[in-house]
């Protein structure tokens with residue numbers, strides 16, 4: 636395993652020679668996230684529509700920028716390596732042309748779906764006592780909100796984008812994503828869950844092409860479902876990853892064939908967790924479960940290794956670092972990476988400006 640993970644870092648490092656850095660456009664104090672007044676009793680589920688409007692940052696893109704964030708539920712790095720460029724050409728194209736690593740990490744506390752996805756959209760760790768979002772459970776919420784879990788107002792990529800008059804959409808393959816709608820009801824302009832995966836992606840593409848939202852979040856559940864049915868890295872699981880590759884290829888093709896999206900759209904792809912071979916659960920804190928890909932691909936992204944272009948982060952090797960010390964690249968970085976592309980401030984109000992470079 637160790638050799639294999641060591642090899643993964645080498646794969647991720649291919650193309651790291653190009654380290655063109657993009658200057659960070661965030662940090663404008665006028666655009667800083669809202670000061671949240673902790674409200675313990677009432678979930679703060681109505682974000683911000685009365686908050687002051689921001690003037691566009693002087694460094695904001697002149698053309699409308701678009702982000703398509705894709706989370707592949709249960710996408711194990713080992714599957715990408717085993718299937719390779721030949722069997723997962725679209726995913727490998729993103730890895731090769733984008734700024735990427737195959738050695739990113741889930742949240743430290745848990746490698747299960749809902750806590751990690753709430754981390755992706757809030758930019759927060761899980762444990763509320765440590766400033767996290769507090770969503771520790773992985774079931775279907777019944778009227779739960781992230782704000783109730785955290786015990787305070789919690790911003791998301793959707794609410795920050797919306798506050799800056801950008802448009803948003805969320806397409807997800809599991810009903811547990813209802814918590815996103817319930818937590819930020821006015822900030823997600825188009826919300827769809829539960830559809831079969833192919834239909835969900837078709838709807839997401841149709842919406843992307845026609846409405847051209849600034850921010851689209853797409854959750855693809857296939858590999859996770861196959862892994863739970865028949866085991867990680869099994870035949871069905873690998874077929875599901877091949878299918879994800881095909882669907883991601885469709886999304887990228889739609890972007891490239893739509894003039895308003897081509898050249899203005901950045902894809903950020905990661906996973907909520909991996910899926911250890913031969914198991915039907917991914918909760919154990921083992922490398923195959925907590926090691927995930929993280930890719931940023933788009934017009935202003937130089938190809939390379941994300942750890943090389945982010946020396947403030949530490950490649951964890953095969954380890955599972957806590958939140959002390961230099962951080963690995965985690966799936967929760969999706970939030971600030973998306974905000975950076977859109978010229979917006981970090982999602983967590985007390986965080987500095989988005990720090991990832993590519």
Ligand SMILES: [Zn+2]
Nearest residue numbers: 709748859863
């Ligand atoms: Zn799962």
